[in-house]
Amino acid sequence: MIEFDAVKYKQMVKEHHENDEPFSWCDSIYTDAKGDYKAVFWSDLQASPYLVKWLEENKQDAKNKKAIVIGCGVGDDAEALSDYGYEVIAFDISNEAIRLCKNRYPNTKVNYLVANLFDYKESWLENFDLVYECNTIQILPGEYRNKARKAISNLLCKNAHILVSCRSRKKNEKQDEIPLPLDFEEINNFVTKDALTEISFKAYDDSQIPSVPHFFAVYKK
Numbered sequence: 053m054i055e056f057d058a059v060k061y062k063q064m065v066k067e068h069h070e071n072d073e074p075f076s077w078c079d080s081i082y083t084d085a086k087g088d089y090k091a092v093f094w095s096d097l098q099a100s101p102y103l104v105k106w107l108e109e110n111k112q113d114a115k116n117k118k119a120i121v122i123g124c125g126v127g128d129d130a131e132a133l134s135d136y137g138y139e140v141i142a143f144d145i146s147n148e149a150i151r152l153c154k155n156r157y158p159n160t161k162v163n164y165l166v167a168n169l170f171d172y173k174e175s176w177l178e179n180f181d182l183v184y185e186c187n188t189i190q191i192l193p194g195e196y197r198n199k200a201r202k203a204i205s206n207l208l209c210k211n212a213h214i215l216v217s218c219r220s221r222k223k224n225e226k227q228d229e230i231p232l233p234l235d236f237e238e239i240n241n242f243v244t245k246d247a248l249t250e251i252s253f254k255a256y257d258d259s260q261i262p263s264v265p266h267f268f269a270v271y272k273k
């Protein structure tokens with residue numbers, strides 16, 4: 053079992069941020085897991101219960117619909133979308149994350165791809181009925197957070213939904229935290245800056261001890 057050293061991790065990410073390398077470190081989290089997806093410390097190893105609840109409540113809408121998962125990690129959320137009938141692309145900047153997904157789900161229908169949120173194919177623009185974002189924006193620093201949100205919003209076709217799951221914080225709280233949770237104004241930029249409509253918004257504390265505050269939001273284009 054690989055011991056996760058939080059202090060070393062935060063220092064490593066901080067150094068990358070200072071060198072304006074906002075995500076080149078991500079692959080190391082997966083390579084450190086040495087081929088074992090269970091050893092990836094940020095993975096819950098189950099689909100988000102809020103995503104699954106939404107999928108269950110909206111299952112009549114999934115047929116012939118295209119979904120995309122941002123920074124898909126080890127694939128649990130992508131597989132849930134596929135199980136509910138979506139045609140799914142799940143991408144991550146990390147080669148090793150995508151290799152782990154393909155090994156973990158050899159018979160998957162999900163199209164797992166290495167891709168960069170900041171440099172994806174033009175054909176992806178306004179091409180998806182459902183976009184799922186969980187905890188990618190929070191690992192990015194400064195202006196990359198706005199650029200990421202915009203790049204995510206640009207994937208939605210007309211009438212598409214985006215589901216955003218993230219850790220949360222109060223405004224001006226924990227400003228040096230790594231990763232930095234989203235405050236309400238930041239997540240609400242999907243509405244105020246990208247002109248999406250809020251369908252539902254939930255702020256909740258998860259079941260960890262001590263519990264961690266989260267947002268789960270659904271917006272529509």
Ligand SMILES: C[S@@+](CC[C@H](N)C(=O)[O-])C[C@H]1O[C@@H](n2cnc3c(N)ncnc32)[C@H](O)[C@@H]1O
Nearest residue numbers: 075078123124125144145146168169186187188
């Ligand atoms: C905190 S992890 C969350 C992973 C997964 N969504 C989950 O909830 O378990 C953030 C993910 O975003 C990926 N990522 C970071 N920057 C990215 C980028 N520019 N393009 C695509 N993926 C990126 C990382 O490799 C990592 O897998």
